[in-house]
């Protein structure tokens with residue numbers, strides 16, 4: 001194992017390179033561009049044996065990926081923001097046709113107004129598309145999750161596409177020391193893909209036929225069930241990855257949760273700041289914790305309920321708005337998970353960081369203080385607060 | 392193909408909706424969708440086969456040297472009637 005300097009984007013590209021990908025089709029878009037730029041460099045230098053399909057849009061990129069994946073190829077792509085939005089209809093087709101494509105996403109705000117910086121609006125707009133959705137906190141996690149995602153997606157029990165999300169610019173463009181595995185170690189962890197269903201001229205198949213009211217529902221019901229197979233396979237993949245890397249992943253990561261009265265639940269780069277603030281507050285005797293969600297879809301509802309047992313209040317941080325909904329997307333999921341199970345838990349939804357607005361340690365400390373106040377006072381059970389926006 | 396006939400439950404439908412046997416569309420009798428029925432006037436028909444080429448559902452069949460409509464699959468779209476150069480096809484309300 002060696003340590004090299006990589007940005008979040010480069011870490012994802014480097015991982016994909018080691019995963020012996022057969023086909024890449026992608027279209028550049030800030031802040032993801034470096035992923036495909038780096039990967040096309042590997043192709044040009046002969047460092048990988050990959051067919052790089054150049055296309056004129058993200059819609060075509062994912063279309064090409066779906067076709068390639070159906071032949072049994074290992075397929076990788078990457079996008080962000082408007083590009084992900086343009087892929088929207090293909091996102092559903094990829095998961096519904098059970099294509100284990102892996103995609104890097106450097107999360108970015110959606111227009112209008114035009115903004116190239118990081119927030120989770122793009123992925124949240126696609127949260128129901130049937131993909132496995134993983135959020136990485138930093139470049140190391142982005143690297144590790146990309147490798148694990150291929151194993152998870154291609155598992156015969158799963159066969160679903162995965163997205164590895166990193167915060168645009170904050171992670172995609174920041175360089176870190178990343179511990180990378182030897183090529184052989186990755187190859188041993190991730191054998192070549194084999195899929196008995198791969199299309200083959202000698203065994204004709206109809207893929208993507210019409211299914212009218214008499215059949216469509218059954219296919220969707222089955223897809224809902226397949227999502228439930230993801231968590232146990234993920235546990236197995238993470239355990240094995242832990243053995244070769246020394247880094248143990250799972251559905252989420254907890255800090256200070258043994259005795260916490262209040263905790264922050266968040267995803268992506270904000271988790272680092274939350275941990276930093278929690279550590280300082282715990283030093284002063286405040287019982288605060290952090291739950292950083294890695295696996296957003298399928299949502300680890302039961303495990304989160306167990307993790308939050310004993311807390312007085314929780315602050316759910318959403319880097320996206322669900323317009324017209326009572327809460328942000330992550331907080332809605334959490335309330336759905338705890339309903340009837342943790343009836344006394346008070347929930348604050350902190351909506352923050354849109355369009356790349358920084359979230360500071362001071363603001364997070366304020367969030368914790370409110371969480372603690374909420375735990376004590378006769379505060380309402382649920383409230384929403386916009387953090388860091390000018391009034 | 393058998394899947395369509397048996398009305399399988401969600402546990403049994405093939406993953407990804409793939410169909411491994413050919414010809415499943417023949418099992419969908421789309422004739423029930425029809426609200427107008429094309430009727431060919433044999434006296435006017437010149438057997439030019441334009442309707443046979445244009446029918447999007449292959450519901451115009453060739454017989455001997457002429458044509459007939461297969462009402463099990465004809466959806467009644469009226470394309471044949473529009474395209475017939477001698478107006479030999481009439482659309483009658485079902």
Ligand code: SF4
Pocket residue numbers: 429445446447448449450451460464465466467468469470471472
């Ligand atoms: S009405 Fe439409 S479906 Fe029926 S025979 Fe004519 S063209 Fe074909």
Ligand code: SF4
Pocket residue numbers: 431435436437438439440441442443458474475476477478479480
């Ligand atoms: S298009 Fe009209 S004339 Fe030609 S074969 Fe059909 S019905 Fe007969």
